[in-house]
Amino acid sequence: MTILDLKDGAALVDQASFTRAVMEASAPVPLGLVDQDNTPAGRRFSVYRNNVAVSLTEAMHSAFPVITKLLGRENMDGLAGIFLRAHPPSSPLMMFYGAEFPTFLEGMAQLNHLGYLGDIARLELALRQAYHAADAEPIDPQLLASQSEHDLLAAAVTLAPAVQLLCSPWPIHAIWLMNTEAGAPPPQTGAQNVLITRAEFDPVPQVLSAAEARWVSALQEGASIGEALEQAMQLDTDFDLGPPLTLLLQGGAITGLESRR
Numbered sequence: 001m002t003i004l005d006l007k008d009g010a011a012l013v014d015q016a017s018f019t020r021a022v023m024e025a026s027a028p029v030p031l032g033l034v035d036q037d038n039t040p041a042g043r044r045f046s047v048y049r050n051n052v053a054v055s056l057t058e059a060m061h062s063a064f065p066v067i068t069k070l071l072g073r074e075n076m077d078g079l080a081g082i083f084l085r086a087h088p089p090s091s092p093l094m095m096f097y098g099a100e101f102p103t104f105l106e107g108m109a110q111l112n113h114l115g116y117l118g119d120i121a122r123l124e125l126a127l128r129q130a131y132h133a134a135d136a137e138p139i140d141p142q143l144l145a146s147q148s149e150h151d152l153l154a155a156a157v158t159l160a161p162a163v164q165l166l167c168s169p170w171p172i173h174a175i176w177l178m179n180t181e182a183g184a185p186p187p188q189t190g191a192q193n194v195l196i197t198r199a200e201f202d203p204v205p206q207v208l209s210a211a212e213a214r215w216v217s218a219l220q221e222g223a224s225i226g227e228a229l230e231q232a233m234q235l236d237t238d239f240d241l242g243p244p245l246t247l248l249l250q251g252g253a254i255t256g257l258e259s260r261r
Helices: 015-023 042-063 065-071 073-086 101-106 117-132 141-145 149-154 172-178 210-220 225-233 242-250
Strands: 156-159 164-168 192-197 204-208 254-258
Touching (some): 042 065, 042 073, 065 117, 149 225, 156 210, 172 192, 192 242, 210 225, 210 242
Antiparallel strands (some): 156 254, 192 204
């Protein structure tokens, strides 16, 4: 198909109107849109519009496989159709499509009884973002081991771009695991905090306690290890720095150490 710049006062097919027509099945074919024979591209445009909708729907299935499994493929098809009309792609890179989907799910009154769906979608987004994040060279763990306790607590860390942290009132890791691994136990009621690291190719989600999540969150915000420790101990006076620090090191999540003495 060709978009013609028509003369003599006829309409010019602009990108905005073209996009609206592609995304809305009931919209008319834009004026000025013709095929290779210079005839109105009505039927061919309809085929093109349908192919776009099918491709975006498949992209949503690929991006949110757990949501698809929880709702069923037919229901996901319907939601994807509504979503893509409200949120057409803003980038040609489909790896970024669907960022608004968690909030979209939370705004669907029919799904209010499934309050965890938005955070499950956020977890799937975070895993995708971690997968596509830039590579970063982790520090040698011996660099930390060589620090005095005072110097270590006074230092701040740089975290890899792949690191993601989600805190949810729902058992999102357990729900995700039950729908991705055979034999996984059913989720128990309660909040879960999930740390995502990527030591090699695939991101790994792991559950943190509330205090561990507070510690990682403080590091993400630029606090020193000691300052983050103080925040974590507000939630758990017996907080042990060792386990979450080990998770970060094993996940290749610490890429720099900055002394603040």
